[in-house]
Amino acid sequence: MIRRKLDNEGPDRLYTLTRGRSRADHHQLDLVTLIVSRAEPTRGMQSEHVRILQLCRSPTAVVEISADLALPVSVVKVLLSDMLDAGQLSARNPSATRIGTSLPDADFLRKVLVGLENL
């Protein structure tokens, strides 16, 4: 269903949504970066921005926003970067130590184990 929606829209709409930009590197947004709103939507705002501000009243991962907006992850990252730059959102990134290929520390893994045991 999501595929069909994107296919129908074609790349032109995605291009317009992000005003032609395809990269959003400086915030280093991850799939699981948690986004939180710092503003309320206002009239005249781009509809995707309104949706994002509403969704992120509670912390919401980048990938969840992508699923809810039915937009590819990279397009959502561009939208989020603009809104972060404008101070409308804040981002909670994964710890730097867990970026890359190094193993996480034992304390962190113990927390994950406890959380899974409690399922």
Added chain:
Amino acid sequence: MDSRISDRHLPGRAPLHETAAEGVKIVVVGGFGVGKTTLVGAVSEIRPLSTEEVMTQAGAGVDDNSGAAGKTTTTVAFDFGRITLDEELVLYLFGAPGQERFWFLWDKLFAGTLGAVVLVDTRRISDSWYAIDRLEHHGTPFVVACNNFPGSTVDLTAVRDALSLSEDVPLIDCDARDRQSAKRVLLALVNRLYALTSARETTP
């Protein structure tokens, strides 16, 4: 006059707690129909969601302003679920296809992932060879889980041989539909990570 904008598009799922501070990733990799989404759904606190990522193939001109014409794009769809681990940690469990084009996007999507579960259909073991090879290439720790389809019997020793899996990689069987069974698979992976971390910390 109420100027508040309608919330009609909000999703129905439960929101995360305000204190949620850090997302963690685990990826379930497997061939088509092996039960990735089933396993994700068995442990997820939300109904699995799906989305996609689009990649413009290398070779397309980055300064080509002539529009989309001539560019080759690859789309990879994947689904995911969510498990709140504690007040701060939230685990996102991704179900990802193991086919070749997917691995071009691995670094973009799954850099920093804790580890992976390779979900195997014992009737189509060769489907998993490529995924295991790629995970080893990326240095991603993993466990292998055989999904027990009704009527199938699993000889784990034979599966280990067929996958040329080294003895230290955990190999377990599971029922991807069963919450406790799916939970055991995730615990096997995190215990594996814990063992690797402990080994590293005691190595001078």
